[in-house]
Each structure stands twice: as structure tokens, then as C-alpha cells.
Amino acid sequence: MLKILKYMNRRDWLFVLCSLVFIVCGVGLDLRLPDYMREITTLVQTPGSEMGEVLSAGASMLLCALGSLVTAFVVGFFVAQIAAGLAMRLREAVYNKTMDFSMEEIGKFSTASLITRTTNDIQQIQMFVALGLQAMMKAPILAVWAILKIAGKSWQWTAITGGAVAILTVMLGTVIALVLPKFKNMQKLTDKLNRVARENLTGIRVVRAYNAEGYQEKKFEGANEELTRTNLFTSRTMSVLFPGMTLIMSGLTLAIYWVGVYIINEAAVTDRLGIFSDMVVFSSYAMQIIMAFMMLVMTFIVLPRAVVSAKRINEVLNTEIKIKDGKISGFELFEQGEIEFRHVSFRYPDAEEAILTDINFTVHRGETVAFIGSTGSGKSTLINLVPRFYDVTEGEICIDGINIKEYTQEALHRKLGYVSQRAVMFRGSVLSNVTYGENGRQSVDEELLWKSIEIAQADDFVQDMENGYHTAVAQGGTNLSGGQKQRLAIARAIYCRPEIYIFDDSFSALDYKTDRVLRKMLKQETGTATTLIVAQRIGTIMDADKIIVLDEGKIVGIGRHKELLKSCPVYREIAESQLSKEELESA
Ligand SMILES: Nc1ncnc2c1ncn2[C@@H]1O[C@H](COP(=O)(O)OP(=O)(O)OP(=O)(O)O)[C@@H](O)[C@H]1O
Known part of the structure; x- marks a missing residue:
């Protein structure tokens, strides 16, 4: 006290x-x-x-x-x-x-x-x-x-x-x-009550769709009763x-x-x-x-x-923050965008087993590298190590030859344009969401804003909105469709003009055509930027410069689409489940 x-x-x-x-x-x-x-x-x-x-x-x-x-x-x-x-x-x-x-x-x-x-x-x-x-x-x-x-x-x-x-x-x-x-x-118990209430409210659609109101109510009642009992005891005493x-x-x-x-x-x-x-x-x-x-x-x-x-x-x-800032903040000196994973292993805190083991690869400037693998193979975990959401347990990740731990987090994050698996929208407008974070800019660059929206294939729907990019966005983007949210999240990353793009399964909410056009325009406009893509669809990644196949946290194949079809059984299995016979043969 x-x-x-x-x-x-x-x-x-x-x-x-x-x-x-x-x-x-x-x-x-x-x-x-x-x-x-x-x-x-x-x-x-x-x-x-x-x-x-x-x-x-x-x-x-x-x-x-x-x-x-x-x-x-x-x-x-x-x-x-x-x-x-x-x-x-x-x-x-x-x-x-x-x-x-x-x-x-x-x-x-x-x-x-x-x-x-x-x-x-x-x-x-x-x-x-x-x-x-x-x-x-x-x-x-x-x-x-x-x-x-x-x-x-x-x-x-x-x-x-x-x-x-x-x-x-x-x-x-x-x-x-x-x-x-x-x-x-x-x-x-107040924590618990908050947790249950939060879970109910965020998952309200699923709760309704599955007629689970009774079940959720019981959970809430349980927490509520426990808190009331304790409250009564203290008040009575x-x-x-x-x-x-x-x-x-x-x-x-x-x-x-x-x-x-x-x-x-x-x-x-x-x-x-x-x-x-x-x-x-x-x-x-x-x-x-x-x-x-x-x-x-x-x-x-x-x-x-x-x-x-x-x-x-x-x-x-008093909690000591595990992820410490490095000293290098002169990010402009190193604008290259080369990424290297050196014997990286990773285990989640309190987990018994490593999720990633001995990951080694290099991505050169301007290259597009895609990660594919079965569910839970560690793709998202791997790319989330680059922005240091977690630190590696073993080995090191270098950007432009320097361990990412040596950069200040601000410098590191300025290098990155990150799009998460679930598009996150903040209460505000389309404009405030796309130009989110200052990233060294003092004012909105309108030309770049429109360009980013255009590359992200969001121009059609933003133009159709009543107030264009000034249209309001509700908290969590509840007034936008899944695809619209994802496109605005991609536009946000493009607006940053980063050295490195990180797309964590960000294209799956887009239809095939939009997915293809978007990636093509992105490549044209940001040719020198390095891109890391996690994807489920072979179609999204088959033209990548390098495809890394993960299985149970290990790399089981690195190469281009055609090479992997021949050399990597895991990749071939995924490809076979998604592509037609003709597409496989013409590869
Ligand atoms: N915060 C966490 N704490 C503990 N374990 C986690 C955490 N997040 C993910 N995992 C575990 O790590 C493993 C890899 O998860 P990850 O999300 O990287 O897989 P993924 O290959 O991206 O899967 P998907 O394609 O389904 O998104 C999973 O077994 C998951 O249970």
C-alpha cells in the first residue's frame, strides 16, 4: 500500500x-x-x-x-x-x-x-x-x-x-x-466475472446461433453467485x-x-x-x-x-517486461529488409514442448517468402517472432544482419508492416484506421492513403461509402464485412511503406481474384520490400520466390512451387488437396 x-x-x-x-x-x-x-x-x-x-x-x-x-x-x-x-x-x-x-x-x-x-x-x-x-x-x-x-x-x-x-x-x-x-x-472473483461477461459478449453471435444462452448463463451465474456469496460474507461480518x-x-x-x-x-x-x-x-x-x-x-x-x-x-x-529494447534506433541506416533465422527454436511460456525447432532460412531484400503447413504447424508463431511479440527461446533472428533484439522496438516496428490473422479495426473512421500509428508522419498523406486503399483493393467499397474514407468505423469494425476489414488492415500496412511486410494468413478472407490482383499490385508498387506470407491456399503462394513448408514446427521443405511438388511430400499432399490434376500437371 x-x-x-x-x-x-x-x-x-x-x-x-x-x-x-x-x-x-x-x-x-x-x-x-x-x-x-x-x-x-x-x-x-x-x-x-x-x-x-x-x-x-x-x-x-x-x-x-x-x-x-x-x-x-x-x-x-x-x-x-x-x-x-x-x-x-x-x-x-x-x-x-x-x-x-x-x-x-x-x-x-x-x-x-x-x-x-x-x-x-x-x-x-x-x-x-x-x-x-x-x-x-x-x-x-x-x-x-x-x-x-x-x-x-x-x-x-x-x-x-x-x-x-x-x-x-x-x-x-x-x-x-x-x-x-x-x-x-x-x-x-471480480476478474472471473469480467472474464465470463467478456467471453459472453464477444461471442454473442455464436452463443445465439448455438442456443447456448442457458449454458453461458449458468457460467455467469456460477461466477456471479460465488462473488455474491463472498460479498455477503464480508458485508455480514x-x-x-x-x-x-x-x-x-x-x-x-x-x-x-x-x-x-x-x-x-x-x-x-x-x-x-x-x-x-x-x-x-x-x-x-x-x-x-x-x-x-x-x-x-x-x-x-x-x-x-x-x-x-x-x-x-x-x-x-513491478512486473519486469521480458522483451527489452535494444539500442539501435537509426533504422534509416539499414534499409535493406533482409531477414535471417539462425537456428531458431521457440517454446511458449509455461509450455512443455517447443513449437518451433531449429529454423534456418534467409530472405533477401525484395523477395516474397511464403509459409505453408498443416494447422498448428507453427506458421503464425514463426512470423510473430519477427515483430518480437515473443522472443525466441534459442537462436537468433536478424534483420539486415543485426539481431532484432538490438533494435529499439520502435525502430524494429517501423521496418515492419504487420497484418494479423484477424483484422483488427479501431473505433474511428476508415482514414484513422488506414493511417493508424504515426510511424514518423506528422500529417495524413492523402495521395499515399488512396494508393494504399487502391492496392489493398478497398477503393471500390470505400468510394461507395456515404462519406468516403471519413465514414465511421465501429469498435472492432463491426459495421464492415470480414473481407472489407481485411482489406483495410492490408491498406494500413501498405500506408506505412515498410521494408518488410508480414501477412499472417491475411488473404484468406479475400476471394481468389482479389487475392491475386492485390498481390500483383503490391509486388508492382513495393518491389523492393520483403514480404512474408502465411497462407492456407496454394494459389496464394505458388508464385512466391521461396516457399517454406512447416510440419510440427520443423522445416520440411524450402523451394519454389514446382521444386517442392517433386521434392516435398507434405507440400505435394497439400497441393493435391487443393489443385486440380491439370493444375498440378501444368506446374
Ligand atoms: N499463446 C499460446 N500459448 C501456448 N501455445 C500456443 C499459443 N499460441 C499458439 N500455440 C500453440 O502453438 C502451435 C502452433 O500455433 P500456430 O498458430 O503457430 O499454428 P499455425 O500453423 O499458424 O496454425 P493455423 O494455420 O491454424 O493458423 C499450436 O499447437 C498452438 O496450440
Whole structure:
């Protein structure tokens, strides 16, 4: 929790200081009230007192109460500012850290948990600061000050108050010991609920199509019930606190008066009035001490959850990012686009077996290299190693003769135009999606934008759209067809004018004709760029300069279409399943 405090800035600390000053003033005013009570009690009990004196003491009492109210408002204002500012800075830090995460770290936390940590967990901290900070500052000041005021008054009353405080402490300790583990669980269950809700919503079409609402509902209900049960347990346990506090407060007043009766009875008649007003004042101060504890209880209600949340936030912030930046950022010096895999092996984190083993090949500048193989043979895994979504487990990948780990990630990514298997669209417009990422450009290059759209075979439908490339694109591109999304994703890569194109099965959403025309235009326009294509269709890759055939993570054939038909049984098998006899023979 303390580590979180380093996200408070100087303004926050200044606000803490100001709050402290106002709290001291407020406590001072609160503790003046019993003094006026004593004065009024004495005046009322003393024959011959003037009504004006009573009224004047009463007015002072009222002023003190009003002053205390004002200080409470001011402190509330400062604390709200501190809490909101801290939450904002934490959200920013967690978000920025998450953006730097590699796939390994994202996989370790899970997307749902990262979302909960950025929202719900930070909200817990904000709530704790908003409610707890004030109480944590005020309670000790109030308690110490009140104790000093009653010290030495009567050992019997002091002992009773001490006993009440001890009972309170035991009650608090027991409740916290019971609920703390549950709070830890509660955040995990919130993660789970988020995960299930997310899965339901993203897969809603499949859920409906398969009439799986009942099944998904059960999953959701399961997670929901578990969270509700835990919530109920903590709320019920916590609910003991307030009645318990009230009982102790009333009990304490009763005990003070009870004991007071005996003390007064045994005192000399002349001392009785003094002892009586002392008793009234003492019980007021004792109440203030209990109030201080009450405030701490308020803090303890939110503290355990905030501690758990702080731990979860710190886990994200303290995670060491596996993929480290290199030093080479002068990418313009190396504009070649040659890629070399040297004895590359790769195993997913926590997986037992390697997915890729001893991969060796070189792609020269301007070449098109295609990867083909059965499902799960490791094609996507292989090309995803180039942008360093994961780092190789063994061996090295070099671009222009330099290990990709030595480039800064920005320099490396500027070299690459990556199109993923599933086209990713962001909320915005066609324009914002195609010109996505600055990549060194300050403004939109309209000519290049249209050219990219044209090469990606997206010009027809973009022109037909109501507002051309200013047409809105919904989050995830839900207002576009699969093929349209894929074409815009390809246009995005072309717009970057990269040295190296990476197409991860990006042509499968296109019809054969569009696929062919697109690749032909791409080759014409970007002749010097190196292209890596993962494809399922032989038609997409048969004219590639080099075809690499993968089987169970190993290269089982490298060559051109015709050569592989003769030399590589795996390739021939794939070709036979897709091409007609005539096409095979004419190859
Ligand atoms: N994040 C991951 N964690 C663990 N294993 C993974 C992960 N992603 C993929 N795999 C495993 O790696 C293997 C290769 O997957 P990959 O996606 O590279 O295959 P592919 O050849 O591209 O298949 P397809 O043609 O079906 O897309 C598969 O067995 C898959 O289960």
C-alpha cells in the first residue's frame, strides 16, 4: 500500500498538509464543546447565575460546532482532490505499463484481470484515500487530545474507557482477520466475472446461433453467485461493527454515570457539583475517543480491500517486461529488409514442448517468402517472432544482419508492416484506421492513403461509402464485412511503406481474384520490400520466390512451387488437396 503513495505528487502532499492543519483546528473546536458544557452545567447548578451567561456559553458552543463543520468541508475538498488525482495517475501508470507488456506478460495476467486492475482495483484505492485518509489523520489526533484532556480526572472512569477501547480493538481485530482473506478472493472473483461477461459478449453471435444462452448463463451465474456469496460474507461480518460500536458507546456512557453516582455519593457535599460537571465532560471526551475509533473502523472497512487492490496494482507496475529494447534506433541506416533465422527454436511460456525447432532460412531484400503447413504447424508463431511479440527461446533472428533484439522496438516496428490473422479495426473512421500509428508522419498523406486503399483493393467499397474514407468505423469494425476489414488492415500496412511486410494468413478472407490482383499490385508498387506470407491456399503462394513448408514446427521443405511438388511430400499432399490434376500437371 505504501508503495502506491509514491504516485502522489507534490500538490497532493501539500493538500495533505493543509488537511492536517484544518483537522487539528477541527479537533480543537470539537474538544472545546465539552468545556462549554461544563460551564453551562456549572452555571445551571449555581444559584444566581445570569441567563445571559448561559446564552453566551451556548452561542460560543454553536460557533465552535459551525467552525468544526467548515473545517470538515475543507478537509473533504482536499481529500477528494488527493484521491481523484492519485487514481488518475495510477490508471495512467498501469495503462502505460500494460501497453509495454509483451504477449507473455499479458497472457500471465489475462486481459480480464488487467482491465479489473485498471478500473475496479484503482477505484478501491480511490475510495480508501477518500474515506480513510481523513479518518487516519483525524482519529489519532482526536484520541490523543481527548485522552490528554481527561487524564488524571478519575482512575475509575479512565479504566472503564480503557476497557471499552480494549473490547473495541478485539472486535476490530477479529473482524479484519475474518474478512481479509475474503477480500483477496473477491478481487479474483471480480476478474472471473469480467472474464465470463467478456467471453459472453464477444461471442454473442455464436452463443445465439448455438442456443447456448442457458449454458453461458449458468457460467455467469456460477461466477456471479460465488462473488455474491463472498460479498455477503464480508458485508455480514462487517455489519457487526456498527451495532457493536453503538453498544460499546452506550455501555460506556452508562458505566461512567453508574460509577459517577458512587463517586458523587461518597464525595463531600461541596465537591459534588464539580464532580458532576466533570462526569458530564468526561463522558463527552470518552465519546470523542470512541468516535476516533469509529473513524478508524470506517478506514478498516475499506482498508483490507484497498490493501489487496494495491498489491494487485503493484504486481502490474513491478512486473519486469521480458522483451527489452535494444539500442539501435537509426533504422534509416539499414534499409535493406533482409531477414535471417539462425537456428531458431521457440517454446511458449509455461509450455512443455517447443513449437518451433531449429529454423534456418534467409530472405533477401525484395523477395516474397511464403509459409505453408498443416494447422498448428507453427506458421503464425514463426512470423510473430519477427515483430518480437515473443522472443525466441534459442537462436537468433536478424534483420539486415543485426539481431532484432538490438533494435529499439520502435525502430524494429517501423521496418515492419504487420497484418494479423484477424483484422483488427479501431473505433474511428476508415482514414484513422488506414493511417493508424504515426510511424514518423506528422500529417495524413492523402495521395499515399488512396494508393494504399487502391492496392489493398478497398477503393471500390470505400468510394461507395456515404462519406468516403471519413465514414465511421465501429469498435472492432463491426459495421464492415470480414473481407472489407481485411482489406483495410492490408491498406494500413501498405500506408506505412515498410521494408518488410508480414501477412499472417491475411488473404484468406479475400476471394481468389482479389487475392491475386492485390498481390500483383503490391509486388508492382513495393518491389523492393520483403514480404512474408502465411497462407492456407496454394494459389496464394505458388508464385512466391521461396516457399517454406512447416510440419510440427520443423522445416520440411524450402523451394519454389514446382521444386517442392517433386521434392516435398507434405507440400505435394497439400497441393493435391487443393489443385486440380491439370493444375498440378501444368506446374
Ligand atoms: N499463446 C499460446 N500459448 C501456448 N501455445 C500456443 C499459443 N499460441 C499458439 N500455440 C500453440 O502453438 C502451435 C502452433 O500455433 P500456430 O498458430 O503457430 O499454428 P499455425 O500453423 O499458424 O496454425 P493455423 O494455420 O491454424 O493458423 C499450436 O499447437 C498452438 O496450440
